[in-house]
Amino acid sequence: MAYSSALFSHNVSFTTTQFSNPNPKSYKLNNRRTLTVSALGADTFDGTTLAVIGGGSVAAIAAAISLADPEKRRQLQAEEVGGGDKEVVREYFTNDGFQRWKKIYGDTDDVNKVQLDIRIGHAKTVENVMKMLTDEGSLRGVTVCDAGCGTGLLSIPLAKEGAIVSASDISSSMVSEAQKKATGELQGKDDLQMPKFEVSDLESLNGKYDTVVCLDVLIHYPQNKADGMIAHLASLAENRLILSFAPKTLYYDLLKRIGELFPGPSKATRAYLHSEADIERALQKVGWKIRKRGLTTTQFYFSRIVEAVPA
Numbered sequence: 001m002a003y004s005s006a007l008f009s010h011n012v013s014f015t016t017t018q019f020s021n022p023n024p025k026s027y028k029l030n031n032r033r034t035l036t037v038s039a040l041g042a043d044t045f046d047g048t049t050l051a052v053i054g055g056g057s058v059a060a061i062a063a064a065i066s067l068a069d070p071e072k073r074r075q076l077q078a079e080e081v082g083g084g085d086k087e088v089v090r091e092y093f094t095n096d097g098f099q100r101w102k103k104i105y106g107d108t109d110d111v112n113k114v115q116l117d118i119r120i121g122h123a124k125t126v127e128n129v130m131k132m133l134t135d136e137g138s139l140r141g142v143t144v145c146d147a148g149c150g151t152g153l154l155s156i157p158l159a160k161e162g163a164i165v166s167a168s169d170i171s172s173s174m175v176s177e178a179q180k181k182a183t184g185e186l187q188g189k190d191d192l193q194m195p196k197f198e199v200s201d202l203e204s205l206n207g208k209y210d211t212v213v214c215l216d217v218l219i220h221y222p223q224n225k226a227d228g229m230i231a232h233l234a235s236l237a238e239n240r241l242i243l244s245f246a247p248k249t250l251y252y253d254l255l256k257r258i259g260e261l262f263p264g265p266s267k268a269t270r271a272y273l274h275s276e277a278d279i280e281r282a283l284q285k286v287g288w289k290i291r292k293r294g295l296t297t298t299q300f301y302f303s304r305i306v307e308a309v310p311a
Contacts, residue, residue, distance in 0.1 A: 085270055086170070086201060089220050093171035102177055105151045114300050121301025125215060125244055126154050128294045130161075132242060132307050133211065139163040145209040145236055146195070147202055148217035152178030155195045156185055165195035166209065172199045202229055205236060212237040216303060218245040218279075222272050230282040240309055241288060244296075247304040248273035276304055283308045 093101065104115045104122075111119065133139060140162030146155045149167035151174055158165045159182065169175050179197050186194055202217065212233050218226050234241050280290055287310060294305035 085220060085222075088270070090170045090201075093169075094173045098171060098173040098177075102151060102173075105153055117298050117300040121296055121298040121303070122153065122216070124298070125296040125303050125305065126157065128296055128305055129154065129213060129215065129242055129244070130157055132292055132294070132305070133158075133213075133240075134161065136240075142211060143209045145205065145207070145212045147205060147212060147214040147233060149178055149195075149197070150174050152181045152195070152197075154213060154215060155197075156182050159186055159192055159195050162192065164193055166198075166207065167195045168198045168200040168205060170199070170201045175199050203232065205232070207236060208238055209236055210238050211240040211242070213242045215242075215244045216246075218243065218274055219271050223274060223278055226272070226274060226278075227282040227285070230279070231286045234283065234286045234288050234308070240307060241283075242305065242307045243279065244303045244305045245274045245279060246271070247295075247302065248275040248278075276306070279304075279306060284311070287311050 103111060104119050133144075138161070139158065142163050144158050144163045144165050146158065146165055146167040149155050149169050152167065155165050155167040155178060167175075167178060169178070175197050178195075182195055182197070186192055202214070214233055218229070221229055230241075230243070233243075276293075283290060283306075288308040289311040290306045291309045292307040296303045296305065
């Protein structure tokens, strides 16, 4: 989950500056306190790359939010692809969004500061999760379901540790890229098993695994649906369930709304934040408890990680 940052300042007017637009828009808010917000351009922000804004007055923020109608934009996106959130996510990460996130998750130098920071942050999340898993012992022969595998950034390290990995993603483009990467890194290593990749949404996953991992996917589920999804993922896991999610606090929730003012030119997905208490409650309802907790933060990225086991 990625977040980008801009700073408020006490100037005369509220100015939104997109670097791709040399003529910034200015809005007079009040004569007591005002804001300046700088966005890093249309190719930097979308609905899953949220602006992180610090400081400023509540009145000014409310005025800024009133200038946009993100809910209307979301409705239009859903109508265009003939469905709701899931269809929007599938369409986005298979087409325009895939090219964007392939670049972020890859190793190309053609990324801006925010995208590079997101790459580093996500890599730290993968590193933290791998440590959670290997702290319990060897992964050789352990069955792992990587639910929402993206381009294979977790699946491949798991396979390198000897795990038997079943990986899936709602995006066929992501799955193809993950297979390509896995082949390049694992082919010819006879002592390792290639991950089994498939195109699937989370709801359609089945089977039983020692461990189920779902990283940065719950951001696409509102809490009422996240509860059901957590229950479903827990039903697939025998010993461990690891989740990462964008934490919901008053501060981050406000910043997410500000970020919706800068959706970028490509179709973006709706982003949902989750409180750790809600995630823990959902786990407890199906007989699981949190054993370990972690947090990954960089300048533009933050993700809460929990490892749950049967209670």
